[in-house]
Amino acid sequence: MATRAAPVFDDLQHASRDALAAEQLHRLKWSVRHAHENVSHFRAACAARGVAPGDLKQLSDLALFPFARKGDFREHYPFGMFAVPQDRVARIHASSGTTGKPTIVGYTQGDLDRWADLVARSLLAAGARPGDVLHNAYGYGLFTGGLGLHDGGQKAGLAVVPASGGQTERQVQLIVDLKPRVIACTPSYMLVLAEALERAGVDPRATALRIGIHGAEPWSDEMRREIEARMGTAALDIYGLSEVMGPGVAMERVDARGALTLWEDHFYPEIVSPETGEPVPDGTRGELVLTTLTKEAVPLIRYRTGDLSTLLPAVEGSPMRRLERLLGRTDDMLIVRGVNLFPRQIEELILDHPALAPHYRIDVRRDGPMDHLSITVEALAGVDDDACAGARAVLGHRIKDRLGLSAEVVIAVAGAVARSEGKARRVFDHRPR
Template sequence: MHAVIDSERTSAGRLDAAETLSRDALAALQLERLRGVLRNAWTNVPWQRERLEAAGLHPEALLQLDQLSALPFTLKTDLRDHYPFGLFARPVEQLARVHASSGTTGKPTVVGYTARDLEHWAALMARSMRAVGVRPGDLVHNAYGYGLFTGGLGAHAGAERLGCPVVPISGGGTERQVALLVDFGARVLCSTPSYALAIAEVAETMGVDPRQAGKLKIGLFGAEPWSAAMRAEIEARLGLTAYDVYGLSEIMGPGVACECACRDGLHGWEDHFLFELIDPETGTPVPDGAAGELVITTLSKQALPMLRYRTRDITRLVTTPCACGRTHLRILRVAGRSDDMLIIRGVNVYPSQIEAVLLTLPALSPHYQLVVERDGKLDRLTVQVEAQPGVAAEGFEALARGAAHHIKSTVGVSTTVEVLTPGTLPRSQGKAVRVRDLRPKAG
């Protein structure tokens, strides 16, 4: 089995053996690795050992993958409750790196990596980049944030592993980003989708047409949900082909899954992760083809083994073969997060649904925010969206009425729409803040 994993180092022009394993061979590898991750958790993480004992899941007695369903889920709050290193399976002195969330909603979630963990991460990110057409020698402009956020260093290591020179510019300084994209001639742009649009907007204000002035061909975008309409907008304005990459720091970082050239779902790398789909309300498995919340178990992580981690991401899974030849299941575009879902007067609404409607209206820009307020006993949703440059202000009111009508007829929720002048809303250098929840906090 280990020879299969080592084959990830093969040349970038063809698929690795690990990417084309049969479904039976993948399942056998997953079972072998799952026993290993359970041993690691049992031996080195007291909290995990208690849970495994209670579920009757001794690592050596594991005979089938579906036995794991007896184990309770791991939640983000579990990481916070054991802050900072209580869920680590290695002492800090044996780690190679530590990352953490911003902690804006409480204690940050802290994750750690051994040197082997970082090797696997770089290999999977390189595999992801190769899947979308990045090749050795391609100049990669990396505008993901560096630091405690996993995006910047994750993409950087993957690009270097693939043999690509990297421009490690991080986020911010957007005018300089535009200048370097033109001057250096990067073929690949890595960033959040919202920041890619910010780059396009600033380029236009500078009188630069990225479609003509640069050499961009591939965009690898992730770290936030984005719609098909957003993809089309980015491609039209930057003149590249946009691909979706998926990851989260609790599991690894970017590179857990990625699209291929077919763009028919993101291949979840099943040799390193076990994927489940559950009903977010009941926690039970959903029927084949149905939408549900993605649950991930790491299969090769040393420092922080995660067992049945609830991602809160809502998606669908596809196991039919992909035209590219890869056999790993595909994760369809994430519709949103279960904890980002808004319930407005009985209607479930994801920000990406509103975004998709707004981007069908040519006079409106992709820059928007959703403001949720309490109106008596009911919630009220206001959509603030900027007009495109050059749209006359006297037409804003009619645009707002039209947008509200489209949202009602498409999404089924009544909203107030405010059309704003271009540049009114804040621009994100990382993950976009799409929802401002102004409702009174409980307690």
């Protein structure tokens, strides 16, 4: 039986850098004008800054325009950021809100088609091929991960198993019986599935899985090595965020690992200083700012993602620049006794120790005027008390040596740290706001 044909995308993936830049400017002018004409908040922000769409004559002129922020969605809830009438909105998604109100985003049918194209492009770049079975364990519903990967998988010619999140034992059965070659889920849930396979007496490396598409939370190179060692897969990073589109904004190519190719024909990137908002040169770490170039329902100009990364050169044969794998988010950063700390830095130290499992939590409390940092991490099954004591001492020393912080380290038994079926929650900050 013949396999389905892979989709054909535009030629910009293989265009020259000059040709890509020319198309970016053309699309950028449209997006800025579209937002200015149809989103009153953006029009007012431009007026306050003294700029108008006509001021955009070259790509560098984008820096003249105001930033968009997540708070704008809350202030203009639910539909104030939309640029099309409701009869053109084909789907609505939402991300969780910190004040009780979710962030509402919408898509025209054209937006959904382009989104499916970009996710399909991402899957093919990861090594998936038409006819593969994709086990999609991202949550379906308002979260963009499930339906985003589903539509893109179908567009790429894959047979999609809509497993969604949860029912882990059932997912084990599906993985064993349906023999998917590709799996999509958060990296933390991939390790939950590895444990469940082992409990069921199945060697995770003996399944048909060969490609893992993992995103929606920052994860370290050490966690990647852990997943690959236990599952026998190529664990690849996918990036996206609900406000901009969803998964498929950037993808780690199987032939260019270590950074993610950003699909610059649809998203124009900047890196700015988190403190000042001023653009920094390529190769400098800072906050990622994205401008949508083709989004109809909710165009975003200079959206501050809160994600910390570095813009890197394109690989040979592609005009599109790459993103360093995310260090974390600006709002994930903890300041403990004056030291800036990201959960990923703790994770790297944990997974560098052979007696420790990749399941941990970070608690921060305030005792009087002092912050108190506590790390609870599981020991691997079968590790004895002496080895646990040694691991506790080593991890505490490494945190002090590498990060400049003293921390209480608690080594827990296997299974003691709560598992997540979606995005893992690592940090519990108990300090008064």
